[in-house]
Amino acid sequence: MLDEIRTITIKELKEEIKENLEYAHPEKNESVAAANAFGVHYGFKPYVNDIFFATEDEAVAYTFNTETIYQNIKELNDSAKVIESYDDTEDTLCYAIFNDIDKIALKQVFFSPKSQNEITIKFLFEEEQLCVSDESSLMFTCKLMDSGETVWNEEESIELMFEKEGILYPENIRKLVEGLWLSWRNYERTLEELEKDLNALVAWINAMTKTKPNFIE
Structure with missing residues (x-):
């Protein structure tokens, strides 16, 4: 503590x-x-x-x-x-x-096999919570409990957001995004480092998705 x-x-x-x-x-x-x-x-x-x-x-x-x-x-x-x-x-x-910025909104572009087009997903990093939302009505939030445990408002969380677009994602996607948020929140990452690492994660996901064989649903 x-x-x-x-x-x-x-x-x-x-x-x-x-x-x-x-x-x-x-x-x-x-x-x-x-x-x-x-x-x-x-x-x-x-x-x-x-x-x-x-x-x-x-x-x-x-x-x-x-x-x-x-x-x-x-x-x-x-x-x-x-x-x-x-x-x-x-x-x-x-x-x-020290980071005196209490809110960061970063928009990321993902390739959607479903629409064969690009979609935008917004990541909102705040002191109290992390919020991930897409261009539709889907929005998921993650909060840090007093116990130190992270809790999402939906059990399926952001996986559902990717699945409905046919986007491939690593099975620990929630932990990866949580890790970025918590490290920024705990002053272990600067804004520049947060944006750079989120960009790298999205680039990796897009690379996997774009090279997915057609027979994989």
Whole structure:
């Protein structure tokens, strides 16, 4: 279970890392202790994982690029925002890309063997639900329960939408679409990644459908 704590920029996160740096006392660094013995004072130095750094910025850069907690956000620039959450199962903090878009509507074109033409199916991704609808009156919604289980409003769900058009689809089609929705909802996919991956899924389905032998109903 993830409990959202706050939204923060990468720059602000790095400032907090700097504030939390440990500093080496002379007795922890033999070279510093020896120098001080001869009257030369170098001051305390930041250190991480028993490594001494000349500057705070170097120590921050090392921490940000080596700590696994930041592995999903290391490629973001300093102005990017991230969601900081607490994972009570793992007892650790985690970070994900912040997405301030609460609704995404993506239209996809499918080849229909029934009409020998193209049809449009709309995927509406929202915080509370996923909605899939076609050009007729068919519409199916999927919601996330408090238990973490996903529930569709109809047992047959989107399979019926494809079957009535003669479109081939993978048997785990619902899980594939749910996975795209949940990963976007949980800030694991950006809008661009969501659209790219949905395009790839549709292209795969269309390729299967268009190469289906005529004797297969």
